[in-house]
Amino acid sequence: MAYLTPWRSETCEDMLHRGSTSRLDYINYVHEDNRHTLNSISELGPLTKTPEADEISQYLKEMRKILEAYPRYGTPPEPTLIVENLYLGTTSNADNLALLRRHKIKFLLNCAGIPIVRPDREMRHYKNPSSPVVEYEELNTETGESYDISDHFMKGHQFIDHARNRGRVLVFCPDINCSGAICISYLIRKGHCLLQATKMVKHARNAALFNKGFMRHLIVFARDRGMLERSFSHLGAVQFEGLMKVEERPSKSHILVIR
Structure with missing residues (x-):
């Protein structure tokens, strides 16, 4: 030119x-x-919209309505139960052995692991005699919007399943995006539709996911599994009351169930 x-x-x-x-x-x-x-x-020709692009754009808009609704800042100080034996929290939660012991959390999934520091974390967590943690796993992710977080869904889901069958697992990362995306994708894998899964994590954590690139990958993940809602009209973006209830079971474990 x-x-x-x-x-x-x-x-x-x-x-x-x-x-x-x-x-x-x-x-x-x-x-x-x-x-x-x-x-x-x-001369390259006009940029054309495809039905798939329109669909992703529409669901992205709906996800952002949910995730950006008030309250959108400030996460709870302690890990939050998402579904039975699955907790979502922060790096500081994972580093607090007394807190882990109090919540009886024995498994940790670090969604923003760095291979070079993994031995130090392993030594601090499940190789530490005073730690309640028996197993630690990492996903070596990145946080850029162009990064394909879905590459880590399978490994993350497999570890969560493995851990939940044996006890309680804490999913965490230094910010909120990687761990939030992993938890939402796990709920989709377990049969929750995209926006319902998004609401569950948002309801639990206030701030759950801001990375629009990760949202797009979640939309595609849900679409490929037939887990996109057919209609948005009944899903109020900011109405969380009545969405879920905590049900007491004989085992005294708290399970979030959908009405």
Whole structure:
């Protein structure tokens, strides 16, 4: 394209500095050059919307209504029960051995692991004689919006299933996005529709997920499993009362169930 040709712009600027062309001519030249660039781009053809793109855009809008509803900042100080034996919390929760012992949490899933520091975390957690943790796992994720978090769904789900069959598991990360996405995807895997799963995590944590790229991956994940709601009309984005109830079972474990 013309604006990438060095000698053209240099020649024009030289002419302007030498006074052999007027500033108006220079401006007209630049505008003409920009028109040439725009014409070149237009030759690529119009950007077309596909039904799939429209669907993702629509569900993204609905997810954001839920996730950005008040209260949207500030997570609870302690881990929150999402479903039986599955807790969602923070890195500071995971580092608090007394808290883990109090909640009887024996498994940890770090959704933002760093391989180089994994030995230190393992030593601090389940290799520490005073720790209640018996098993620790990491997902080596990234937090950019272009990052495909769905690459880690299967490993995360397998560990959560493994842990829940043996006790309580805490899913956590330094921020909220990776752990929030893993928990929402797990609920989808277990039979909850996308927006319902999103509401469950939002209701539990206030701030659950802000990464729009991760939301898109969750939409695709749910769509591929037939877990997208057919209608949004009955799902009030900010109405959480009555969505769930805590039901007492004989085992005294708290289970979140959908009415």
